[in-house]
Amino acid sequence: MSQDTKKLIASLDANQDQGTQNGAMTQLLAMQDHLDLTQLCQKGPKALWQNEALVLQNIGFPRLNALLPELLVWVQDMNWPGAWTIMRLLKAAPSEPFQAALASAMKMAQETDDEEWLNHLNLARGIQRQDPEALIQLRD
Known part of the structure; x- marks a missing residue:
């Protein structure tokens, strides 16, 4: 750089x-x-x-597809600066690369017993799927 x-x-x-x-x-x-x-x-x-x-x-996407693993780590703590911006950004992620990165992130969260991160990853999944309940949380 x-x-x-x-x-x-x-x-x-x-x-x-x-x-x-x-x-x-x-x-x-x-x-x-x-x-x-x-x-x-x-x-x-x-x-x-x-x-x-x-x-x-x-x-935006698709330019960020390769960064999906890093973006999913970013939502590990929603108090981190930029976390909600990233969560909103994930709504536009293409499904296939998102699902692959999500599976990997969920495995890491489970291995580290990080329930909060798992909850945030599930929220990201709901947002990406346009689940109305998840989208309501995104607006708050």
Whole structure:
């Protein structure tokens, strides 16, 4: 990753002024075809995560298909910055890659006995299937 890209990602910090954050998001979106998108998946401090999620949301699927495992880890704790943005984004995930990534994430959650994460993964599954009860939770 280039130094310029690192600087742009660092500029997503929620403690920066809004103009700096918006400018960084715009520039990252403009260069999305040349980005390693995994660098926008919770690699830095939490202060970056909400804006990283917004950039990923704007990139969308199918470009994010390969990131589905990372996105499902992001919803492990819905108090993490960007988690609800990612949950909404998962609604648009293509079914086949989503189901494969979900099965893997559910296995990890079960192996670590993480009931909260399992609940969030089940919510993601419901949202992706357009289940009305799950969609109501998404709006709250």
